[in-house]
Amino acid sequence: KAGVTQTPRYLIKTRGQQVTLSCSPISGHRSVSWYQQTPGQGLQFLFEYFSETQRNKGNFPGRFSGRQFSNSRSEMNVSTLELGDSALYLCASRDLAAPYNEQFFGPGTRLTVL
Amino acid sequence: DQQVKQNSPSLSVQEGRISILNCDYTNSMFDYFLWYKKYPAEGPTFLISISSIKDKNEDGRFTVFLNKSAKHLSLHIVPSQPGDSAVYFCAAKKSGGSNYKLTFGKGTLLTVNP
Numbered sequence: 001k002a003g004v005t006q007t008p009r010y011l012i013k014t015r016g017q018q019v020t021l022s023c024s025p026i027s028g029h030r031s032v033s034w035y036q037q038t039p040g041q042g043l044q045f046l047f048e049y050f051s052e053t054q055r056n057k058g059n060f061p062g063r064f065s066g067r068q069f070s071n072s073r074s075e076m077n078v079s080t081l082e083l084g085d086s087a088l089y090l091c092a093s094r095d096l097a098a099p100y101n102e103q104f105f106g107p108g109t110r111l112t113v114l
Numbered sequence: 115d116q117q118v119k120q121n122s123p124s125l126s127v128q129e130g131r132i133s134i135l136n137c138d139y140t141n142s143m144f145d146y147f148l149w150y151k152k153y154p155a156e157g158p159t160f161l162i163s164i165s166s167i168k169d170k171n172e173d174g175r176f177t178v179f180l181n182k183s184a185k186h187l188s189l190h191i192v193p194s195q196p197g198d199s200a201v202y203f204c205a206a207k208k209s210g211g212s213n214y215k216l217t218f219g220k221g222t223l224l225t226v227n228p
Contacts, residue, residue: 004157031214042220043158043203056215090157094214102148103216105157 002027004106006091012112018079021109025072025093031055032074033103034066037088046089049074050096078111086113117141118206120219128227133191135222137204140185145209148216149178149189152201161202162189166209194226 005024013019025032033056034046045058049068066076072093078085088110092103119138127133137147145166150158164171164178164187171178177190191198201223205216 033214033216035216035218043205043216043218045215045217048214058215092157102160102163103214104160105150107155107157 004091004093004104006089006106006109008109009107010110010112012114013081014114015081015083017081018077019081019111021076021078021089021091021111023074023076023091023093023106025074025091026095026104028095029093029104030072030096031094032068032072033092033094034074034076035090035092035105036060037090037108038086043090046076081113083113086111116220117144118204118217118219120202120204120222122222123220124223124225126225126227127194129196130193133189133194133198133224133226135189135191135202135204135224137187137189137219138185139187139206141206141208141217142185143208144206144217146207147178147180147187148205148207149176150203150205151198152203152221158203191224194224196226196228199224199226 007022031050033048035043037043048056052068063079068074088108090108092105094103148163149161152158162173162176180187201221203221204219
């Protein structure tokens, strides 16, 4: 099976702009989660989607939003970008079939806000 | 409030020796623990996991030990190989329902010297 794919891999934006990141999960995986990785804070959970509904949310401002489509693909949007939003954004998918199951991560999108 | 802590930012070992990476947690609601390995410019790769009903899980060169009373887990790599050089993240999941939110430690950079 192909792994989790994320596009684009690199992105440069300026403060105040908005950005949309895309994630395609592993085939058959219905859950998609998003994480932010920064040097100071490590990996932090943003939100999880399955069945096109947000199921769980981390402690991030409302500028961070997401959605999931019927084919399980997901997008994450950040509006009114701030310098502190510069980070590696990681998408992870998992199979809902078992209660204990690991998440598989994509390569990430490196966002730089200037 | 950091619920998952990896107190050693870095660890250096010789090839062939044992690598021991440690992780402490504070939330007694965590019931599932995972270790991920991350190379630069890649997403985290799942290594091994352990449920809170066990105290040890082994997979090849990797063994994870869980001490619930001490709220401590460790990852043992034997023998260590130069290709194991990477950042290792400990992650934990709370029990209950379909929510799946991983709380990560900040990582330990392992360097295996030839």
